[in-house]
Amino acid sequence: xxxxxxxxxxxxxxxxxxxxxxxxxxxxxxxxxxxxxxxxxxxxxxxxxxxxxxxxxxxxxxxxxxxxxxxxxxxxxxxxxxxxxxxxxxxxxxxxxxxxxxxxxxxxxxxxxxxxxxxxxxxxxxxxxxxxxxxxxxxxxxxxxxxxxxxxxxxxxxxxxxxxxxxxxxxxxxxxxxxxxxxxxxxxxxxxxxxxxxxxxxxxxxxxxxxxxxxxxxxxxxxxxxxxxxxxxxxxxxxxxxxxxxxxxxxxxxxxxxxxxxxxxxxxxxxxxxxxxxxxxxxxxxxxxxxxxxxxxxxxxxxxxxxxxxxxxxxxxxxxxxxxxxxxxxxxxxxxxxxxxxxxxxxxxxxxxxxxxxxxxxxxxxxxxxxxxxxxxxxxxxxxxxxxxxxxxxxxxxxxxxxxxxxxxxxxxxxxxxxxxxxxxxxxxxxxxxxxxxxxxxxxxxxxxxxxxxxxxxxxxxxxxxxxxxxxxxxxxxxxxxxxxxxxxxxxxxxxxxxxxxxxxxxxxxxxxxxxxxxxxxxxxxxxxxxxxxxxxxxx
Amino acid sequence: xxxxxxxxxxxxxxxxxxxxxxxxxxxxxxxxxxxxxxxxxxxxxxxxxxxxxxxxxxxxxxxxxxxxxxxxxxxxxxxxxxxxxxxxxxxxxxxxxxxxxxxxxxxxxxxxxxxxxxxxxxxxxxxxxxxxxxxxxxxxxxxxxxxxxxxxxxxxxxxxxxxxxxxxxxxxxxxxxxxxxxxxxxxxxxxxxxxxx
Numbered sequence: 001x002x003x004x005x006x007x008x009x010x011x012x013x014x015x016x017x018x019x020x021x022x023x024x025x026x027x028x029x030x031x032x033x034x035x036x037x038x039x040x041x042x043x044x045x046x047x048x049x050x051x052x053x054x055x056x057x058x059x060x061x062x063x064x065x066x067x068x069x070x071x072x073x074x075x076x077x078x079x080x081x082x083x084x085x086x087x088x089x090x091x092x093x094x095x096x097x098x099x100x101x102x103x104x105x106x107x108x109x110x111x112x113x114x115x116x117x118x119x120x121x122x123x124x125x126x127x128x129x130x131x132x133x134x135x136x137x138x139x140x141x142x143x144x145x146x147x148x149x150x151x152x153x154x155x156x157x158x159x160x161x162x163x164x165x166x167x168x169x170x171x172x173x174x175x176x177x178x179x180x181x182x183x184x185x186x187x188x189x190x191x192x193x194x195x196x197x198x199x200x201x202x203x204x205x206x207x208x209x210x211x212x213x214x215x216x217x218x219x220x221x222x223x224x225x226x227x228x229x230x231x232x233x234x235x236x237x238x239x240x241x242x243x244x245x246x247x248x249x250x251x252x253x254x255x256x257x258x259x260x261x262x263x264x265x266x267x268x269x270x271x272x273x274x275x276x277x278x279x280x281x282x283x284x285x286x287x288x289x290x291x292x293x294x295x296x297x298x299x300x301x302x303x304x305x306x307x308x309x310x311x312x313x314x315x316x317x318x319x320x321x322x323x324x325x326x327x328x329x330x331x332x333x334x335x336x337x338x339x340x341x342x343x344x345x346x347x348x349x350x351x352x353x354x355x356x357x358x359x360x361x362x363x364x365x366x367x368x369x370x371x372x373x374x375x376x377x378x379x380x381x382x383x384x385x386x387x388x389x390x391x392x393x394x395x396x397x398x399x400x401x402x403x404x405x406x407x408x409x410x411x412x413x414x415x416x417x418x419x420x421x422x423x424x425x426x427x428x429x430x431x432x433x434x435x436x437x438x439x440x441x442x443x444x445x446x447x448x449x450x451x452x453x454x455x456x457x458x459x460x461x462x463x464x465x466x467x468x469x470x471x472x473x474x475x476x477x478x479x480x481x482x483x484x485x486x487x488x489x490x491x492x493x494x495x496x497x498x499x500x501x502x503x504x505x506x507x508x509x510x511x512x513x514x515x516x517x518x519x520x521x522x523x524x525x526x527x528x529x530x531x532x533x534x535x536x537x538x539x540x
Numbered sequence: 541x542x543x544x545x546x547x548x549x550x551x552x553x554x555x556x557x558x559x560x561x562x563x564x565x566x567x568x569x570x571x572x573x574x575x576x577x578x579x580x581x582x583x584x585x586x587x588x589x590x591x592x593x594x595x596x597x598x599x600x601x602x603x604x605x606x607x608x609x610x611x612x613x614x615x616x617x618x619x620x621x622x623x624x625x626x627x628x629x630x631x632x633x634x635x636x637x638x639x640x641x642x643x644x645x646x647x648x649x650x651x652x653x654x655x656x657x658x659x660x661x662x663x664x665x666x667x668x669x670x671x672x673x674x675x676x677x678x679x680x681x682x683x684x685x686x687x688x689x690x691x692x693x694x695x696x697x698x699x700x701x702x703x704x705x706x707x708x709x710x711x712x713x714x715x716x717x718x719x720x721x722x723x724x725x726x727x728x729x730x731x732x733x734x735x736x737x
Binding site: 126127128135140142145147148149150151152188189190195196216217218219220221222224225228236237240243244287290302303306307309310313323324325535536 | 599600601602603605606607609610612613614615628640641643644645646647648649651652653675676678679680681682683688689699700702
């Protein structure tokens, strides 16, 4: 039975969008029932909630899009639900079905002011607690919150809204940290949080009881800015989200726009994009290696990682002109053709990388101290990572096969023979080994592609002004640290009505609480380092 | 595809390149009528030491911080210039290196860290975001230039700046420190500058 027919049976009032992707609109009062049925379906459980995208449809009201995927069959569906009441916007919470909804619903509340009934923790997540208004709403006054130099106080209580039997909405106070809790503050300016993340951790002796991440210290409002930019202009922002997945992020956005506008890109451009993605992945994983080791107190391997990383940066710089921020992918192809000796240098690099990887393992992987600090620490089970939506290496370390390159191939990944690295332990060591093995696997992919780049144009001509047809569009790629997805809602203009990025890091930061509970405070750094999040990507 | 005529890259005229030598000129002007030999010599020694052992407080919020890490690695090796010691406490740092966008939520934290540093202290603003807000200038949550919050000594433009640009910026800061007066001449009555003939 088709999934749409199944939903039609459960909810007779549903409608399917005709343009763009098949968005299934469900009335708010029957949404919760449908979500439960889909989540616990026997044949095709929709147990991976990819993202919740808050939306402001003006007079139609506020609402959200739910992107779901089944971890069994990898079918994807999109649900939409909305409420017409803008002043008191309430939607049912799904945080007990998918754990990742806990943080995603807070994001929707922060930006749109949508309150979720029965969500245990309705606090702001990115903006200051005394922020006035909801910035992603279309009627938000951009000058309503001037720079406030007062220090921010964080409340220890939070709100939960629930429905009384008679239909009225009531509010109850929940406690984040008790007065008796011993709370220590880590960040926002801390060298081992990989950016400006702040965590409040309550301790019992040395054991972590709870972690409350506070994001938003680098929230730049990229999604709101994008709404006033034309499609080619929006490309500039993607490199600055997760700067260690710059190529992949931009690849996703280009793919999404090309898919929507019906632009076919040449085979050559596909190959170049895929090669660049893999180079970027090696670059990111080398930096991961350097940082993990440095966070755990070893300095020598840091120089190893950066030695090889500089080689990749040299190769990229020759072709793209940039070291970190490359701005290489464009709508319709890539910015410039590859340099004449690009292929030779990549081949040399692969050969070199294979010869030095032994040093990497000799100095750190086999080390007794490293093993004791990583093995069995910060374990996440397969059920937990799926529910948390922790994609990428973190998910694969727990045995969840979630590689977008395998299950939803893009670029030329369907022409390449590669294996998805999977571990089952789910501890820090497995997460570390995943990245090390992926470096070698990326070398294999590169080797298959580098000699077969077909001749042709590297960029096809596009119209000077790109307009997308009405509807919702999305495209996802496997970035260096998980599934990165671009969701666009277009109303037929040259600017997006709403542009949302699925952050790869937000679910990872959310899983810190689950991974750290019961571990020692000293292990928090190792767990955080192996989860491998990049904070500007979380805050956007 | 036909090859288009390339637009020439416009570079600066050599004469336009201001290498901040007003710093040394200013010192020459002040010393024109003579200065204490002992005190200025001690000053020079102190400043030579200070400028070659700058301890940085790393305030890396985004992309530029990764380029700073590349500075620390073997190829660019910032130990050659004497600022390889990075501190994570403001109390031990000489300068704060702000790398990355400063948002409204971060601004009070940055100000507080700056206030906690001991005098003499310097601020280096790295990257387009810290200088003006960069690509995010129209955002509702981004400070348009950290000079609105704290005084800045050196701006290093770029998105992110290349490691060489970091060095140029840091060397400008070293020059600035080298011409400072610690002992002699602080309260000295300045003579009117003579008319140029």
